[in-house]
Amino acid sequence: MAKLAYKTRQQELLLSYMSRTQGSHFTADDVRAYFNHKNIQISLATIYRQLEKFVAGGSVHKYFIDEHSAACYEYSGETCTKLENHFHLKCEKCGKLIHLECGELSEIGSHLKNEHGFSLNPLRTVFYGVCADCAKCTEEKTCE
Amino acid sequence: MAKLAYKTRQQELLLSYMSRTQGSHFTADDVRAYFNHKNIQISLATIYRQLEKFVAGGSVHKYFIDEHSAACYEYSGETCTKLENHFHLKCEKCGKLIHLECGELSEIGSHLKNEHGFSLNPLRTVFYGVCADCAKCTEEKTCE
DNA sequence: TTGCGTGCAAAGGTTTTGCATGGCA
DNA sequence: TGCCATGCAAAACCTTTGCACGCAA
Numbered sequence: 001m002a003k004l005a006y007k008t009r010q011q012e013l014l015l016s017y018m019s020r021t022q023g024s025h026f027t028a029d030d031v032r033a034y035f036n037h038k039n040i041q042i043s044l045a046t047i048y049r050q051l052e053k054f055v056a057g058g059s060v061h062k063y064f065i066d067e068h069s070a071a072c073y074e075y076s077g078e079t080c081t082k083l084e085n086h087f088h089l090k091c092e093k094c095g096k097l098i099h100l101e102c103g104e105l106s107e108i109g110s111h112l113k114n115e116h117g118f119s120l121n122p123l124r125t126v127f128y129g130v131c132a133d134c135a136k137c138t139e140e141k142t143c144e
Numbered sequence: 145m146a147k148l149a150y151k152t153r154q155q156e157l158l159l160s161y162m163s164r165t166q167g168s169h170f171t172a173d174d175v176r177a178y179f180n181h182k183n184i185q186i187s188l189a190t191i192y193r194q195l196e197k198f199v200a201g202g203s204v205h206k207y208f209i210d211e212h213s214a215a216c217y218e219y220s221g222e223t224c225t226k227l228e229n230h231f232h233l234k235c236e237k238c239g240k241l242i243h244l245e246c247g248e249l250s251e252i253g254s255h256l257k258n259e260h261g262f263s264l265n266p267l268r269t270v271f272y273g274v275c276a277d278c279a280k281c282t283e284e285k286t287c288e
Numbered sequence: 289t290t291g292c293g294t295g296c297a298a299a300g301g302t303t304t305t306g307c308a309t310g311g312c313a
Numbered sequence: 314t315g316c317c318a319t320g321c322a323a324a325a326c327c328t329t330t331g332c333a334c335g336c337a338a
Contacts, residue, residue: 008294045329049294118275125272128265149316152317154318188302190318212328293337
């Protein structure tokens with residue numbers, strides 16, 4: 001599969017963007033907009049192609065939060081292991097994406113593996129539901 | 145939100161389709177193709193609009209398995225409770241979608257609720273990973 | 289020099305929407 | 314009759330792809 005054979009200006013730009021946003025997620029268009037704002041041109045097609053390579057290489061993770069909106073990318077640098085207990089919770093009400101570090105939750109993975117032979121990929125899995133804030137608001141009938 | 149105000153021919157068609165496919169999932173285009181094959185015309189726009197109403201009403205569940213492919217719909221009839229322990233596992237290798245009934249797994253929901261205040265919606269959540277068959281094949285180096 | 293990377297524009301596929309018409313109650 | 318539902322076509326959206334050119338090694 002595609003490798004990072006050459007070092008290019010665009011690749012450096014993308015890396016610099018991802019370093020500063022480490023720990024949060026971004027879309028391909030976020031990258032384009034960021035550089036466009038600084039009068040630096042970089043093609044969307046190139047961003048997609050570069051991201052695809054990083055995803056294949058394992059240093060960027062890709063997941064989808066909203067049905068047909070843009071794909072989310074998240075840079076983990078070289079410390080892939082740090083993301084082992086990293087889960088994504090998506091609130092169906094307010095749309096908030098919660099990054100959750102929870103060792104207990106990773107037991108799901110063990111259960112799925114041992115009982116069902118399924119190797120969970122927590123980096124791509126997004127848990128949908130209602131976050132604490134929205135649940136509170138619904139009870140109090142103050143939101144929505 | 146949109147309600148099933150009127151009873152129409154197209155709505156009956158959709159219901160008849162969903163009754164026979166209960167327990168599995170389908171896309172909007174599956175419905176169109178099925179009826180088109182029988183020389184019964186029904187517009188895709190209508191299917192989408194009808195499905196949206198059923199989803200809002202709670203008797204149809206909607207989720208996404210493949211990134212930018214079509215949305216999946218699943219009819220639960222009037223027995224919504226039956227789907228409480230119903231989870232979806234999606235294999236990243238072979239693309240297979242596994243419908244899993246597991247009481248233990250629903251403890252994730254409890255944990256998320258009690259420890260993190262998050263109300264999981266298992267009907268929309270899809271667990272990504274590698275299924276038993278594909279894991280086996282990878283070990284034996286016979287697949288891919 | 290070799291061949292990968294880039295940029296542009298066009299195509300791809302699914303879903304939504306505007307508008308006129310049709311049909312339920 | 315009044316309003317909702319339908320059908321068609323066009324639009325919207327994100328992403329991929331073909332092709333010619335540029336650039337890294």
